[in-house]
Amino acid sequence: MKQWPNGARCVVLITVDSDVTGNEIGKGLDPDGANALGAYSAKRGLPRFLDIFARQQIPATVFFGGYDAEQSPELVQRIIAEGHEVAAHGYLHESWDVSLEEEDRLLRKTHEIITHIAGTPPLGWRSPGGQKSAQTLAVLRELGYLYDSSDKDFDGPYPAVVRGEPSDAMVEIPNITSTLDDAYMYGIGAMSTDEILDLFKEEFDALYHTAGYFITTCHSRSGRGSGLPARARVLERLIDHIKRYPDVHFSRMSDLARWCLDPAHGFMQPATRLGGRK
Amino acid sequence: MSTHLVASDSFVWPEGIQAAATVTVNFAGESVEHSTMDLPLWGRNAHGRYGAQQGVYNLLELFARYGIKATFFIGGWDAERYPEAMAAIDEAGHEIASQGYLHEDFSRISLDEQRTALERSEAAHLNVFGHKPVGFRAPDRLMSRQTRALLAERGYRYDASYCDDDQPYAVEVDGRRLAELPIHEPWIDKPYYEKHRVARVVTGSFLDEFDATYAIGGLFSLAIHPRGDYGSGRGARIRALEPVLRSFQDHPRLWVATCGELADWVLQ
Numbered sequence: 001m002k003q004w005p006n007g008a009r010c011v012v013l014i015t016v017d018s019d020v021t022g023n024e025i026g027k028g029l030d031p032d033g034a035n036a037l038g039a040y041s042a043k044r045g046l047p048r049f050l051d052i053f054a055r056q057q058i059p060a061t062v063f064f065g066g067y068d069a070e071q072s073p074e075l076v077q078r079i080i081a082e083g084h085e086v087a088a089h090g091y092l093h094e095s096w097d098v099s100l101e102e103e104d105r106l107l108r109k110t111h112e113i114i115t116h117i118a119g120t121p122p123l124g125w126r127s128p129g130g131q132k133s134a135q136t137l138a139v140l141r142e143l144g145y146l147y148d149s150s151d152k153d154f155d156g157p158y159p160a161v162v163r164g165e166p167s168d169a170m171v172e173i174p175n176i177t178s179t180l181d182d183a184y185m186y187g188i189g190a191m192s193t194d195e196i197l198d199l200f201k202e203e204f205d206a207l208y209h210t211a212g213y214f215i216t217t218c219h220s221r222s223g224r225g226s227g228l229p230a231r232a233r234v235l236e237r238l239i240d241h242i243k244r245y246p247d248v249h250f251s252r253m254s255d256l257a258r259w260c261l262d263p264a265h266g267f268m269q270p271a272t273r274l275g276g277r278k
Numbered sequence: 279m280s281t282h283l284v285a286s287d288s289f290v291w292p293e294g295i296q297a298a299a300t301v302t303v304n305f306a307g308e309s310v311e312h313s314t315m316d317l318p319l320w321g322r323n324a325h326g327r328y329g330a331q332q333g334v335y336n337l338l339e340l341f342a343r344y345g346i347k348a349t350f351f352i353g354g355w356d357a358e359r360y361p362e363a364m365a366a367i368d369e370a371g372h373e374i375a376s377q378g379y380l381h382e383d384f385s386r387i388s389l390d391e392q393r394t395a396l397e398r399s400e401a402a403h404l405n406v407f408g409h410k411p412v413g414f415r416a417p418d419r420l421m422s423r424q425t426r427a428l429l430a431e432r433g434y435r436y437d438a439s440y441c442d443d444d445q446p447y448a449v450e451v452d453g454r455r456l457a458e459l460p461i462h463e464p465w466i467d468k469p470y471y472e473k474h475r476v477a478r479v480v481t482g483s484f485l486d487e488f489d490a491t492y493a494i495g496g497l498f499s500l501a502i503h504p505r506g507d508y509g510s511g512r513g514a515r516i517r518a519l520e521p522v523l524r525s526f527q528d529h530p531r532l533w534v535a536t537c538g539e540l541a542d543w544v545l546q
């Protein structure tokens with residue numbers, strides 16, 4: 001029987017993909033003009049999100065690329081100082097295929113950068129483009145990571161599959177496409193703020209009454225994200241909405257990972273639908 | 279710490295002003311189609327022509343009704359192709375600025391090619407309007423790391439392409455100062471209408487964006503196109519802009535300015 005921390009009925013994970021200029025630089029674009037979306041994240045969007053989290057008194061998890069962390073160390077340190085978590089998100093937002101050697105090098109490089117700047121090693125990772133290689137989680141486990149949050153395949157945490165086997169030391173904490181604010185919402189979808197708030201609320205209402213597991217991923221950028229004032233307000237309104245429900249527990253990702261890794265809490269038995277997953 | 283990624287806290291609006299708004303028009307006539315294919319342009323390749331012979335007049339009529347002085351960003355090729363439309367814009371007292379020559383992608387052409395595009399654009403503006411442009415917005419706001427320095431070097435006073443701040447700011451390049459007037463994707467008609475969103479949704483989004491930007495004392499730059507495909511030139515879409523312009527009027531502490539007026543304030 002699965003149990004959430006604090007005897008909660010629903011756990012809520014507020015996560016941010018900070019995606020500063022490294023995203024564009026990785027694609028070979030100058031982070032200028034219409035491609036300066038990421039600079040906004042460091043200058044305005046992320047500080048705005050942190051102000052919201054402080055006002056709401058909730059913990060959050062911010063995924064940072066290694067390059068972006070090098071460019072904005074003071075932001076990484078502010079996130080930690082305010083009680084949130086910094087997790088890893090590629091070096092230059094590699095959302096393309098890299099060789100296994102290059103992948104290994106970049107995972108370690110980003111790990112060292114964040115560890116050095118934050119003063120504490122990252123415990124989680126999310127793939128910048130959603131893809132992984134057969135070795136990704138093995139390298140991360142070796143570096144001490146407790147969770148991956150790249151998949152979108154289950155309403156709740158489950159044992160991560162490391163080298164083809166369900167791990168007893170690493171957990172997958174999946175994210176949800178419908179509560180992601182990037183391309184399909186504010187980019188390709190060109191949805192308005194009220195439509196997106198409705199979409200997020202609808203998703204939360206359904207998950208609160210079923211899996212008791214809700215995660216949202218907001219980007220603090222200008223476009224393809226929620227950094228601008230009206231869109232950040234959607235995030236805050238969503239938080240207000242969630243708080244109206246009884247027995248909700250907001251958690252940092254690593255705290256939930258540690259909780260789930262304790263077999264007594266019922267998450268480490270491979271779910272049947274995922275048992276044979278490679 | 280890289281200072282270019284830290285917002286300034288020192289910007290202030292003029293006395294009694296809470297926030298500012300600009301109405302900007304990206305003319306984007308047939309230069310859009312012609313930049314990727316040969317003339318003649320007709321049928322589905324003539325959306326730019328709708329803008330030049332119908333949409334822009336609909337917009338001018340709307341602006342006159344609301345007393346709006348807009349800023350038109352016009353490519354040199356378009357300026358020379360549509361003399362009647364240019365005269366109508368100019369005579370109505372709107373500000374005219376540059377958008378390159380033939381809808382170039384400034385993020386992908388060399389610095390020399392950028393310079394050539396600006397030269398041709400300036401020559402066309404001088405010929406059509408009697409003066410060179412002092413403001414610039416890159417076609418689709420795409421530009422390279424060098425573009426702003428090139429603009430400053432050529433005597434431009436402002437750029438209105440970046441999306442990296444809530445308020446205008448000044449950029450120093452080689453001892454010259456250039457004002458940056460940021461503009462964000464949700465304030466542009468194109469991303470909604472190229473996905474065929476209904477006008478009601480666009481009105482709602484513009485109103486919400488304006489409301490939140492006003493609340494934080496930012497600059498709200500509405501950016502619209504006269505075009506028939508992804509622009510606001512058609513009737514239902516002209517109507518969709520009216521609540522936004524009415525909302526501007528309902529905010530007495532809002533400064534509705536042209537881009538040039540804002541640049542003057544930033545650079546003073």
